[in-house]
Amino acid sequence: MEFNKAKKSLCMLAPSFVSIYEYPDIVYRLRALGFDKVVEITFGAKMTNLSYYQILKEQNDRTWISSPCPTLVNVIKGKYPHLIRNLVPVHSPMGCMGLIVKKYFPGYVNVFVGPCLTKKMEAQELDSVDEVLTFKELDELFKSKNIPEKITDSRFTITFDKFYNDYTKIYPLSGGLSDTLQYEDILKKKDILVTEGMANIIKILDDFKDGYYKNYKFLDLLACEGGCINGPGIDYKYPIKERIKRVKKYKEYATRYEKDLGRTGKKTQAEGLDFSRTF
Ligand code: SF4
Numbered sequence: 198m199e200f201n202k203a204k205k206s207l208c209m210l211a212p213s214f215v216s217i218y219e220y221p222d223i224v225y226r227l228r229a230l231g232f233d234k235v236v237e238i239t240f241g242a243k244m245t246n247l248s249y250y251q252i253l254k255e256q257n258d259r260t261w262i263s264s265p266c267p268t269l270v271n272v273i274k275g276k277y278p279h280l281i282r283n284l285v286p287v288h289s290p291m292g293c294m295g296l297i298v299k300k301y302f303p304g305y306v307n308v309f310v311g312p313c314l315t316k317k318m319e320a321q322e323l324d325s326v327d328e329v330l331t332f333k334e335l336d337e338l339f340k341s342k343n344i345p346e347k348i349t350d351s352r353f354t355i356t357f358d359k360f361y362n363d364y365t366k367i368y369p370l371s372g373g374l375s376d377t378l379q380y381e382d383i384l385k386k387k388d389i390l391v392t393e394g395m396a397n398i399i400k401i402l403d404d405f406k407d408g409y410y411k412n413y414k415f416l417d418l419l420a421c422e423g424g425c426i427n428g429p430g431i432d433y434k435y436p437i438k439e440r441i442k443r444v445k446k447y448k449e450y451a452t453r454y455e456k457d458l459g460r461t462g463k464k465t466q467a468e469g470l471d472f473s474r475t476f
Contacts, residue, residue: 198328198338200231204306208232209294209326210357211311213369214241215447216426216440217332217433221355225348227310230338234302234358238309241363241461242463243295246378247464248287248472253415259408261415263374265289267315268397268420270476276403281476288323288472292370295325296470297360297471310335312369331430361460366448369425370441372466375417388414418456 200206208227214220227235245265253261262271264284275282288296291309298307307330309316320326332336338344367373372391380389390413392398398418401410410416421427426440435443 198330198334202307205233205235205302205304207236207298207302207307208249208303209236209238209241209307209309210289210297211291211309211313211369211425212237212242212366213312213431213444214310214332215366216312216369216443217431217435220447222347223442224355224357225350226339226344226346229348229350229358231340231345232308234298235307236294236298236360237357237362237366238294238311239289239362239365239368240360240467241292241297242290242360242368242374242377243462244293244464244467244470244472245287245290246298246374248293249285249374249378250380250383252285252287253378255379257414259283260405260410260413262287263319263415263417263419264372264476265291266419266425267313267319268395269418271315271318272395272398272420273402273449274476277405280402280405283405283408284476286473286475288474289319290365291319291326292323292474293467293470293472294360295323296472297467298475299325300470301359312431314429315374333430333432336432342396355457359460360462360466361455362462363448363452363455364440366451367444370444371419371424372417373424375415380415384414388412389417390415391417393419393424395420411431447471 262283310330316328320329371393
């Protein structure tokens with residue numbers, strides 16, 4: 198990716214960032230690289246969840262399949278087209294956040310940075326995300342521009358820009374979507390199945406009958422073992438258990454200490470935006 202000073206650029210950082218990078222150093226580093234704004238995807242994840250909640254509440258005529266994982270979506274489109282109607286017709290956190298930042302920061306080149314290769318394909322289907330970089334590609338950019346791991350230059354703002362949500366910081370873990378869905382008054386725990394890894398997913402998709410998978414109402418599925426913290430676009434620095442720990446620890450830290458930094462993520466700020474999508 199080239200930074201063109203004629204056009205401002207905005208980085209939408211996937212919440213799995215903390216599984217490999219240090220916070221808040223990563224925010225400094227992204228700004229030093231040339232991004233004019235750096236936002237977290239977490240508010241987008243909250244809007245994904247709120248849209249899911251409505252659908253799961255209003256339509257129970259099939260077993261719904263989560264749709265933020267483009268690898269899973271591609272497998273369903275290619276091999277199980279009869280199950281396309283089971284994919285929840287809502288944008289992923291990247292898609293939701295793309296719509297939010299296009300509204301609030303018009304004219305920016307909007308770049309998603311995350312652990313996933315197939316997000317590049319998803320972005321091609323959207324008007325709201327201009328480019329996708331994997332963490333591996335980001336590392337190469339840091340290297341080519343000699344951006345150190347620690348920056349203490351006071352020209353760069355320490356925290357993320359506007360929009361924030363703390364509980365969706367666990368989204369990149371397997372089950373992160375359903376754990377943050379706040380479904381208790383519409384679904385029971387036994388209505389939800391959380392699974393990860395392509396082999397497990399294929400078994401489930403093979404076993405669908407007449408639009409249902411057993412008695413489940415919602416399947417929270419991710420193609421990578423362990424979830425997005427184990428995506429193919431990450432240069433693994435820590436074992437997977439450590440990556441999970443880092444995500445949880447950052448969530449706890451943010452909940453305790455970052456509430457008062459002046460950023461919000463209220464539903465009303467996304468009013469008027471349509472987060473539904475088709476597959
Ligand atoms: S589980 Fe893997 S393939 Fe799916 S969205 Fe996450 S990183 Fe991408």
